[in-house]
Amino acid sequence: MAHSHIHAVLQRIYAADVPEPADLEAILRLADEDELGLLFGFADVVRREYVGDAVLVRGIIEFSNVCRNTCMYCGLNRHNDQLTRYRLTREEILATAANIWQAGVKTVVLQSGEEDNLDSRWLRQVIEDIRKDFDMAVTLSVGERCREDYELWKQAGADRYLLKIETSDPRLYRELHPGMSFENRMRCLRDLVELGYQTGSGNIVGLKGQTTRSLAGDVRFFKQGNFDMISVSPFIPHPQTALGDEPAADLTMTLKMTALARIVSRNAHIPATTAIGSLRGRDERPKALAAGANVLMPNFTPAPYRRYYEIYPNKRCVSEDPQACPGCLEQMVATMGRRVDYGRGDSLKRAGCAPHTFSN
Ligand code: SAM
Numbered sequence: 001m002a003h004s005h006i007h008a009v010l011q012r013i014y015a016a017d018v019p020e021p022a023d024l025e026a027i028l029r030l031a032d033e034d035e036l037g038l039l040f041g042f043a044d045v046v047r048r049e050y051v052g053d054a055v056l057v058r059g060i061i062e063f064s065n066v067c068r069n070t071c072m073y074c075g076l077n078r079h080n081d082q083l084t085r086y087r088l089t090r091e092e093i094l095a096t097a098a099n100i101w102q103a104g105v106k107t108v109v110l111q112s113g114e115e116d117n118l119d120s121r122w123l124r125q126v127i128e129d130i131r132k133d134f135d136m137a138v139t140l141s142v143g144e145r146c147r148e149d150y151e152l153w154k155q156a157g158a159d160r161y162l163l164k165i166e167t168s169d170p171r172l173y174r175e176l177h178p179g180m181s182f183e184n185r186m187r188c189l190r191d192l193v194e195l196g197y198q199t200g201s202g203n204i205v206g207l208k209g210q211t212t213r214s215l216a217g218d219v220r221f222f223k224q225g226n227f228d229m230i231s232v233s234p235f236i237p238h239p240q241t242a243l244g245d246e247p248a249a250d251l252t253m254t255l256k257m258t259a260l261a262r263i264v265s266r267n268a269h270i271p272a273t274t275a276i277g278s279l280r281g282r283d284e285r286p287k288a289l290a291a292g293a294n295v296l297m298p299n300f301t302p303a304p305y306r307r308y309y310e311i312y313p314n315k316r317c318v319s320e321d322p323q324a325c326p327g328c329l330e331q332m333v334a335t336m337g338r339r340v341d342y343g344r345g346d347s348l349k350r351a352g353c354a355p356h357t358f359s360n
């Protein structure tokens, strides 16, 4: 494609209320290095203009790997009986939150599998304790729950919620999540937005059965949802899952989706995901930071447990001391001429932005 034509397509995608599938698919098919450079450069300019050069840091605590769900790509799914299951106590979570606070990080992300037995009042207490002891934002990522639970946790002080749609293609969603419901996932996202959470969604790139058309649909979904945060992860096969023999995602396709997420969302917070850092056995997160991402999410889960939060194998930084993470991340970011921002990093969407709508 002529460079002027690529630029015109990118401009159309950037300016559109909802970009055309044909434009998105044309960009997703780019393969030539120079053409890809145009895409990543465009996303980088949008990133600089709307969120600046700072890279936000969020500290994750993976507090439980117990899961009732059946996601065919995920090592935590309930059929994996080779995994040692754990759940941190309230005291362990608070001690880990203290480590995050001492590292200077002002957002804690509490993530888990989907536990039938997760007591919503227990989690409410954990949120209240964190908010009482530390001046930091609380992000939850504990899956699909009823509206009442989301409301309880919001009232307890939770600020943000991450719930990836994984794929916005309902047919593909059903194939990959036996017994689960696309409609319920959408209901959850709607509830979270209505309750005032800064809401994050996202997808997995490289899933079996996924097409360029369905990836273009994911970008349209990101635009229509006007999400505060968007996470794009490459699929990494886990041997104890139904998709264990499938190939891992293509890094370039993952970077193209990251760039498009930036171009359509403009000021969403977009992580250079740990899965991007784990995909090839070497850390490719700088490439995501150069293609529109502006967030890093170091893992603070205590050592005895973190190797059991195995959503995919060979996850980055499973054996490192979490206290070493900030130094390591600062170095990565500094080599790119950018800087780490240890602030809360709240949503930039709130003031004067169009409300979220879901039309698909
Ligand atoms: N239970 C919560 C939920 O469903 O939102 C959060 C935990 S879930 C394990 C966290 C994320 O891991 C999922 O949203 C999914 O995108 C990602 N994930 C799971 N298996 C994966 C794989 N094999 N490759 C890449 N990402 C994966």
Ligand code: FES
Pocket (backbone or CB within 6 Å): 067, 068, 069, 070, 071, 074, 076, 077, 078, 113, 114, 143
């Ligand atoms: Fe646990 Fe998908 S297998 S949320």
